[in-house]
Amino acid sequence: MRKTAYILPAVVVVLVLFLSSIFVVDEREKALVLQFGQIRAVKEEPGLAFKIPFIQEVVYYDDRILSLDTDTIEVTPSDDRRLVVDAFARYRIADVVQFRQAVGVGGLRTAEDRLSGILNAQIREVLGADQVTSDVILSADRRQFSNRIRDAARVSARSLGLDVVDVRLKQTNLPSQNLEATFARMRAEREREAADEIARGNEAAQRVRALADRTVVETRSAAQRDADVTRGEADAERNGIFAEAFGSDPEFFAFYRSLQAYETALTGDNSRMVMTPDSEFFEYFKNQGAQVVVPESAAPEAPESEDAAEAEPEAPAPAAAAPAAPSPDAPSPDAPDTEVPASGAPAPEAPVSE
Incomplete structure (x- = not known):
């Protein structure tokens, strides 16, 4: 009984000491074995490891890629327009020994504070460099600035045992007090570009319109020229026909022209x-040169007595037409005389031989 009373506590003590000397390293972590604050071993491979119980202790650090959001800061590019910049970084602990020596017992909180200061300093240095304007920073082509900030921060973060994997600019905005002025300037610039485009369009339209007007004038002139030539040739042919007709029979031509005039x-x-x-x-x-022929049946009879003569006055005899100057349509002397109706209407003209 006495041996059992001594053996059981000894077994318990040995079991506790054994369990205190064993620790497990996860595949997502790295471990440091410290003895009185000094690093005695580094455990980076996952699995079981041993330490001296009650004398050594184990500190675990995350071996995954971690994220850090920086504070919002204001930077002033070369064109003196302030910008509000907010960035984030991806980093991991590359050297746990150097990390422990750099941050001590502060751990990740102290490391992130120091890394945030490094990133803000690099952001101000890169975005505030010469020939870096706010328009370039606000444009879509700002990946180069992120790469420059990452490379510069990676060099500075090596002293902390950290490896900066990536840096991105989340927002690069103007301060609220500068937004209205910036919008007005952008609006004026766009209006100027629109005015230039409108002016160029009007110039092109004027050139096209002038070319079309010149083409119209040239086409009309050519058509008018051809029409005048055709009209002149037709008039010449017509005048030739008229001249030939006039030369063949001047009298008939004069008569025909008179009928057209009527x-x-x-x-x-x-x-x-x-x-x-x-x-x-x-x-x-x-009715020039016409002679009046009175038929015998229409001639008045001589009065039989003086009473009859007094009762019915003698009708005056029609006088012959006075000779006049011959006209173009006057009958020839050999033509028969033309009778004149009693109403005094002109007699029909004699046919004109061609």
């Missing part, structure tokens, strides 16, 4: 012409 002048219901009876216009309406 048809043109006396057209319409309201035509009125005031002229003297001996006008040349009615030359072919006259």
Whole structure:
């Protein structure tokens, strides 16, 4: 019984000491074995490991890629327009020994504070460099600035045992007090570009319109020239036909032209012409050189007595037409005499031989 009383506590003590000397390293972690604050071993491979119980202790650090959001800061590019910049970084603990020596017992909180200061300093340095304007920073082509910030921060973070994997700019905005002025400037710039485009469009339209007008004028001139040539040739042919006809029979030509003049002048219901009876216009309406032939049956009988003569006055004998100057349509002397109706209307003209 006495041996059992001593053996059981000894077994318990040995079991506790054994369990205190064993620790497990996860595949997502790295471990440091410390003895009185000094690093005695580094455990980076996953699995079981041993330490001296009650003398050594184990500190675990995350071996995964971690994220860090920086504080919002204001930077001033080369064009003196302030920008509000907010970034985030991806980093991992590359050297746990150096990390422990750099941050001590502060751990990740202290490391992130120091890394955030490094990132803010690099952001101000890169975005505030010469020839870096706010328009370039606000454009879509700002990946180069993120790469430059990452490379510079990676060099500075090596002293902390950290490896900066990536840096991205989340937002690069203007301060609220500068937004309205910036929008007004952008609006004026866009309006100027629109005015330039409108001016170029109007210039192109004017060139097209001028070319079209010149083409129209040239086409019309050519058509008018061809029409004038055709009209001149037709007039020449017509005048040749008229001249040939006039030379063949001048009298008939003059008669035909007079008929055309009558048809043109006396057209319409309201035509009125005031002229003297001996006008040349009615030359072919006259009865020049016509002789009056009275039939025997129409001749008046001689009165039988003086009473009869007094009762019925003797009708005056029609006087022969006075000889006048021959007209173009006057009958020849050999032609038979033309009778004149009693109403005094002109007798029909003799046919004109061609």
